[in-house]
Amino acid sequence: MNKWKSQVKKGTLSFIVLNAISKKELYGYELIEIVKNSTAIEIAEGTLYPLMNRLKKEGLTSSKWVEQESGIPRKYYVLTKEGKIILKQMRAYWTELEQSLTKITNNEI
Amino acid sequence: MKFNKISFQDKNAERVYDNYFKSLNNILRPILERDKQDVLMEFNSHIYEFLQSDATEPELNLLLNAIDKLGAPEEVLKPLIADKLLEKATKSFNPIHILKALLLNISNGFSYVIFFLLYLFLGSFIFLIFAKMFSNNVGMFFKEGKFQVLGLIEDKSNYQEVLGYWFIPVMLITTVILYFLITLLLKLKRLIIKK
Numbered sequence: 511m512n513k514w515k516s517q518v519k520k521g522t523l524s525f526i527v528l529n530a531i532s533k534k535e536l537y538g539y540e541l542i543e544i545v546k547n548s549t550a551i552e553i554a555e556g557t558l559y560p561l562m563n564r565l566k567k568e569g570l571t572s573s574k575w576v577e578q579e580s581g582i583p584r585k586y587y588v589l590t591k592e593g594k595i596i597l598k599q600m601r602a603y604w605t606e607l608e609q610s611l612t613k614i615t616n617n618e619i
Numbered sequence: 620m621k622f623n624k625i626s627f628q629d630k631n632a633e634r635v636y637d638n639y640f641k642s643l644n645n646i647l648r649p650i651l652e653r654d655k656q657d658v659l660m661e662f663n664s665h666i667y668e669f670l671q672s673d674a675t676e677p678e679l680n681l682l683l684n685a686i687d688k689l690g691a692p693e694e695v696l697k698p699l700i701a702d703k704l705l706e707k708a709t710k711s712f713n714p715i716h717i718l719k720a721l722l723l724n725i726s727n728g729f730s731y732v733i734f735f736l737l738y739l740f741l742g743s744f745i746f747l748i749f750a751k752m753f754s755n756n757v758g759m760f761f762k763e764g765k766f767q768v769l770g771l772i773e774d775k776s777n778y779q780e781v782l783g784y785w786f787i788p789v790m791l792i793t794t795v796i797l798y799f800l801i802t803l804l805l806k807l808k809r810l811i812i813k814k
Binding site: 537538539540542554555556557559560563564567575577580581582583584585 | 620623625657658660661662663664665667668669688689690691692694695696697698699702703
């Protein structure tokens with residue numbers, strides 16, 4: 511069961527992250543907090559940064575450093591135009607998947 | 620933008636912080652300086668924001684929690700380092716970088732195994748160049764006007780060696796050209812990503 515859970519989490523994490531930054535641009539720590547609070551997914555927080563690197567390389571997100579009064583700048587992430595298109599497709603696919611899963615899980619055990 | 624250290628009241632917290640960044644620096648050593656700075660700044664920002672999230676806890680506890688929750692850096696940063704190292708290697712064409720990058724990426728797909736074998740194949744060319752210096756059984760051999768063997772044969776009596784000592788420069792140039800071609804392919808492979 512735990513193995514399955516971790517597979518599901520791993521498979522959906524980029525979808526969750528893209529959704530989170532689709533509303534407004536977020537910096538790393540804030541993004542992790544949102545992912546944790548809204549999905550109860552517990553991840554080693556450091557794993558988010560390689561994931562953000564991958565999404566950026568794939569052209570789905572972009573990022574910029576913003577100076578802060580504290581002297582410790584924040585790196586903000588935002589969806590690119592391509593990222594928005596892909597996220598739309600991902601959402602459509604997710605809805606489709608959800609419907610078929612509902613059908614199948616309605617069978618009594 | 621540059622890396623600014625977080626200041627601590629608690630000397631022990633400062634020691635833990637300095638040690639953590641020292642080891643992070645070491646783990647990130649293989650990748651390009653600008654990528655390294657970027658990751659260091661990002662982890663620094665993460666820790667700083669975490670410390671700000673709770674004013675009631677002692678600094679040291681908060682810092683230890685932040686570090687714990689980030690996870691072991693050599694584990695969590697592995698995919699990032701593997702990718703950045705590959706980027707660096709295909710830019711510099713440095714064989715040591717390429718070897719390191721391939722070994723780190725070998726679990727990321729079968730194609731990296733193929734690339735590894737291709738480079739190994741080139742290694743055998745270098746071996747042949749050295750072998751040619753000591754043995755006449757190495758060369759490009761023809762039999763009745765047709766190409767038969769490139770390399771080492773046991774009995775060359777029925778074969779004709781066509782290159783002589785030109786074998787060495789010819790193989791050297793071929794190796795260099797193939798090395799560039801394979802590395803360019805590797806670069807292309809890194810850039811073409813499945814979505």
